[in-house]
Every structure is written in C-alpha cells, then in structure tokens.
Amino acid sequence: MAKRIDIKGLNLYYGRFHAVDNVTLSIPPRNVTAFIGPSGCGKSTVLRSLNRMHEVIPGATVDGKVLLDGEDIYDAGVDPVEVRRTIGMVFQRPNPFPTMSIRDNVVAGLKLAGVRSKSRLEEVCERSLRGANLWEEVKDRLDRPGGGLSGGQQQRLCIARAIAVQPDVLLMDEPCSALDPISTLAIEDLITELKKDYTIVIVTHNMQQAARVSDMTAFFNLSGVGRPGQLVEADDTEKIFSNPGKKETEDYISGRFG
Secondary structure (H helix, E strand, C coil): CCCCEEEEEEEEEECCEEEEEEEEEEECCCCEEEEECCCCCCHHHHHHHCCCCHHHCCCEEEEEEEEECCEECCCCCCCHHHHHHHEEEECCCCCCCCCCEHHHHHCHHHHHCCCCCHHHHHHHHHHHHHHCCCHHHHCCCCCCEHHHCCHHHHHHHHHHHHHHCCCCEEEEECCCCCCCHHHHHHHHHHHHHHCCCCEEEEECCCHHHHHHHCCEEEEEEECCCCCCEEEEEEEEHHHHHHCCCCHHHHHHHCCCCC
C-alpha cells in the first residue's frame, strides 16, 4: 500500500481547450498532498487525471505521463478499471448508493469484483468502517439505507467504501466543502489517520484546511483568462505558507486574489 506518484509533462484537454499545461510533480507515499488555487485553475482536473477519471468526459484527452511507482497508468494495455481500484476517489458531495444498505455500500466494490464469501464481506465491512471512524456510530444499523446518514457520516461511508478495496492512493476532491464544521473536523482527523497507510491527494479551497492536514502543498494558477492552468510551485506545506518561493503564491496565500 501507499505508492508514489510522479507526474511528468502532463497536459490536459477538453476537446480543443487546453485546460492544464505541462505539470510535473512528485507526490510522496504516506503523505497528504494538497492542491490549492483559484477556481478554474485545473487542480480538480489534474486530480481526476491521476486515476483516469478525466478521460471519462467526452472529448477529454491526456498527454504526458502519470507514474505509479514507476509504471505509467496511461500505457497501452493498462486497464482503467484496475487503475481506479488502485487509486480510489472521494468526491465533493457524499454519494452513497441511496437504495443500498450501509453494509452493501461499503462492500459494493468487492461484490463487483466477484467476492461472494459472507464472512469475508463482513470482515471487510467492519474493518473499513473502523478505518473511516464510523463503525461505532453505525454497527447496530448496517442494514439501513446509507442515504439515511447525516452528511458527515455519508462522506465517511464513502471513504469506507473507497478503502474497502484496499487502494494504494486516495484522491479527495474537496471532501469537506458540503459539510458543517464538526463533520469537517472529523474528516480532517480521519485524513491524518489514513495517511499512515495511504498516499492521499486532496483538492481544497480552504487554505486553513490545507495548512492543517497536508504535508506538501501544490499551488496552481491561471496564466490568464482563457489560458490553461499551471502548477506554480510545490513544496512542504510549512514553507508554502510561511515562505513561498513565488510571489504569485504569496499573493494567493495572503488573500490578494482568488
């Protein structure tokens, strides 16, 4: 578990529109890396490219390399479905399967992969819910619909579902933006716990959150209206927030724009 990601010369397109230009970045294992930057700068687009979700959009294309422990996930013959099992994703809004029970939500990926052993499914369900700090809250109602949980619980249920298939990397696209402050704190605490076992990449508009939970921060920005997003700089989070190398970064961190 917990693999390194190396992005090399990554260019991302929506049809003819060049959305992200020439990103090169290394993401270390067992760390939290935060992508920050103003709206429209391409940070979520880059995130989706890390498990081949970008190419699901009609007309979207990718040029460059994304290496997972040295292997390019975009090589011919690489199965995108296997990539998405290895590199899990948690979205901005909680998206449990509304008609499924809490238990079935957690083990949906295993069932899809053909696992039928009831004892195995129960074991993974409990382990994943414990990993998402949700077990004690739901252990007596596993057969109830996942959609009946609170927003914060639903997001932790989605995290449990993501880790049930034992990925190497977890991608999180603004996982707290739809949550109240108490639920946000619970998710942030969970991220800190999960990084012991996973490589985590999080997109956030909340700079305080990036400062609190991440080990490394990558700042993205637009070079101009209608121009592609670019990676301005990436460094240890403490350095980015206290002594960034680029004035652009300092201006964004200090609230001068964005």
